[in-house]
Amino acid sequence: MIELRHLSKTFLTKEGSFEALRDISLTVEDGDIHGIIGVSGAGKSTLVRCVNLLEKPTSGSVLIDGEDVTNYSGRRLLNLRGKIGMIFQDFSLFAQRNALANVIFPLQLRRDSRKDAAKRGMELLELVGLAHKAKSYPAQLSGGQQQRVAIARALANHPSYLLCDEATSALDSLTTDAILQLLKTINHELGVTILVITHEMKVIETICNKVAVLDGAQIVERGKTADVFAQPEQQITQRLLGQAMAEAAAQAAAESATAVSASTTLTDQLAYLEVKSDV
Amino acid sequence: MFDFLRDFIDQYGDLLVQSSIDTLLAVSLATTLAYILGILLAVVLKITAPGSLKPQVLINSVIGWIVNMGRSIPFIILMVILIPLSRMIVGTSLGVLGSIIPLTIGAAPFVARIVESSFEEVPAGSIEAAQAFGASTFQIIWKVYLRESLPSLIRGAAITLITLIGYQAIMGAFGGGGLGDVAVRFGYHRYKGDVMVAAVLILIVLVQLIQSTADLIARKIDKR
Numbered sequence: 001m002i003e004l005r006h007l008s009k010t011f012l013t014k015e016g017s018f019e020a021l022r023d024i025s026l027t028v029e030d031g032d033i034h035g036i037i038g039v040s041g042a043g044k045s046t047l048v049r050c051v052n053l054l055e056k057p058t059s060g061s062v063l064i065d066g067e068d069v070t071n072y073s074g075r076r077l078l079n080l081r082g083k084i085g086m087i088f089q090d091f092s093l094f095a096q097r098n099a100l101a102n103v104i105f106p107l108q109l110r111r112d113s114r115k116d117a118a119k120r121g122m123e124l125l126e127l128v129g130l131a132h133k134a135k136s137y138p139a140q141l142s143g144g145q146q147q148r149v150a151i152a153r154a155l156a157n158h159p160s161y162l163l164c165d166e167a168t169s170a171l172d173s174l175t176t177d178a179i180l181q182l183l184k185t186i187n188h189e190l191g192v193t194i195l196v197i198t199h200e201m202k203v204i205e206t207i208c209n210k211v212a213v214l215d216g217a218q219i220v221e222r223g224k225t226a227d228v229f230a231q232p233e234q235q236i237t238q239r240l241l242g243q244a245m246a247e248a249a250a251q252a253a254a255e256s257a258t259a260v261s262a263s264t265t266l267t268d269q270l271a272y273l274e275v276k277s278d279v
Numbered sequence: 280m281f282d283f284l285r286d287f288i289d290q291y292g293d294l295l296v297q298s299s300i301d302t303l304l305a306v307s308l309a310t311t312l313a314y315i316l317g318i319l320l321a322v323v324l325k326i327t328a329p330g331s332l333k334p335q336v337l338i339n340s341v342i343g344w345i346v347n348m349g350r351s352i353p354f355i356i357l358m359v360i361l362i363p364l365s366r367m368i369v370g371t372s373l374g375v376l377g378s379i380i381p382l383t384i385g386a387a388p389f390v391a392r393i394v395e396s397s398f399e400e401v402p403a404g405s406i407e408a409a410q411a412f413g414a415s416t417f418q419i420i421w422k423v424y425l426r427e428s429l430p431s432l433i434r435g436a437a438i439t440l441i442t443l444i445g446y447q448a449i450m451g452a453f454g455g456g457g458l459g460d461v462a463v464r465f466g467y468h469r470y471k472g473d474v475m476v477a478a479v480l481i482l483i484v485l486v487q488l489i490q491s492t493a494d495l496i497a498r499k500i501d502k503r
């Protein structure tokens with residue numbers, strides 16, 4: 001279980017102080033895929049970075065499995081981080097290491113034997129469907145493949161938790177779906193609790209059982225995904241939902257528009273899209 | 280023409296070979312030592328920078344200041360200043376041995392900046408990922424900064440080697456031995472244009488060889 005209690009984070013900059021998170025309280029139960037959604041600058045990355053203490057909260061506390069880890073430092077902090085996997089928007093693979101070497105990086109930090117690590121690495125690449133790319137370097141992989149390698153890397157240490165910061169934002173719609181399905185599988189089969197940060201309702205809708213809406217440094221709404229979707233209380237949630245619906249409509253329209261006929265002019269198609277996305 | 284070459288090689292071959300070896304020896308030893316110092320300085324500069332792994336404003340600016348100082352002292356002056364130190368450490372300020380200390384001290388700040396700029400090429404995301412997996416500062420330096428910037432470090436080492444060959448040639452004119460010494464002693468003092476040209480040609484070939492070998496290796500290992 002991940003618990004955030006009255007967490008605040010204020011950045012001190014040359015221009016003055018900036019409050020990125022204000023009094024955040026949040027519980028992620030074991031087995032959850034918990035979403036956090038918000039617009040750009042809402043504080044999502046800061047929030048998720050507080051969980052593994054890449055960012056030190058200004059006040060409040062972080063509890064992992066009931067233990068207050070906020071003031072962990074040294075070895076204890078490093079070990080804690082080893083138990084929390086993380087994936088990133090830009091994948092952040094090591095460019096000079098091949099897929100397998102990337103996956104076993106976290107194991108090498110713990111001085112596992114090379115052979116055991118390689119074995120575990122291949123298992124993980126198998127799991128994400130990329131065993132045949134073990135020797136490929138990140139530059140030789142597509143975005144979706146890179147994110148799969150990154151997921152395998154994040155799971156190397158058998159973490160109980162996986163943090164995903166905009167894990168699908170750099171991917172196209174089909175690849176996003178595939179990655180989301182993979183995350184779902186990891187949650188179901190390996191029992192990994194997942195915290196998902198996103199600005200896309202679609203991501204929440206597809207995999208999250210719970211969601212919190214972050215706006216202006218605060219959580220303004222939270223609950224079961226189904227409830228929040230059925231009755232969004234906050235304007236920001238409605239807006240995020242509306243946007244998601246418009247996007248879905250636009251996509252459907254684009255698909256049918258291309259299917260309709262080649263004779264339709266571009267202007268017609270654009271007009272069609274506009275009508276649809278007004279919904 | 281062949282007769283001339285044969286005579287020339289008979290007369291100066293050994294000298295040129297020996298002084299090439301001297302130059303290479305002095306330069307590679309100094310480069311190695313300068314890299315040990317320079318990487319240390321670069322690592323400290325990098326991790327103590329504001330917003331980095333262990334921000335330390337004071338240490339960072341003091342080291343930065345020392346490095347800039349070292350870089351702004353003209354090499355010839357540094358050479359003279361270091362004569363006593365060189366005598367103390369290696370027993371002489373002359374010949375190959377005598378050129379090692381000045382070359383090392385002259386190159387170290389330069390190396391520090393070159394290595395630092397290689398480190399800059401490592402994406403912040405890679406550092407953050409390593410941190411997120413629980414890498415210690417030492418592991419991040421060793422397994423991320425140095426490993427990920429290796430191709431760039433090799434290119435930097437070639438630049439350093441070549442720069443030092445130039446410095447070594449300057450030292451040659453002041454009793455530092457090596458190819459520069461030959462070029463000056465024979466070409467300048469004894470009007471032996473052919474020996475000077477030969478020495479310069481060897482320098483040109485050395486520089487080309489170093490550069491293309493480094494390019495080749497760097498290109499081969501760079502997976503970006």
Ligand SMILES: Nc1ncnc2c1ncn2[C@@H]1O[C@H](COP(=O)(O)OP(=O)(O)OP(=O)(O)O)[C@@H](O)[C@H]1O
Pocket residue numbers: 011012013018019020038039040041042043044045046047199
């Ligand atoms: N190190 C920092 N120093 C100062 N301000 C920061 C720092 N990190 C983040 N901020 C500020 O905190 C706010 C929240 O940033 P954060 O990266 O958490 O947003 P986000 O919700 O992840 O946005 P995005 O969707 O664009 O990634 C932003 O206004 C940002 O400028």
Ligand SMILES: [Mg+2]
Pocket residue numbers: 044045046166
């Ligand atoms: Mg972000």
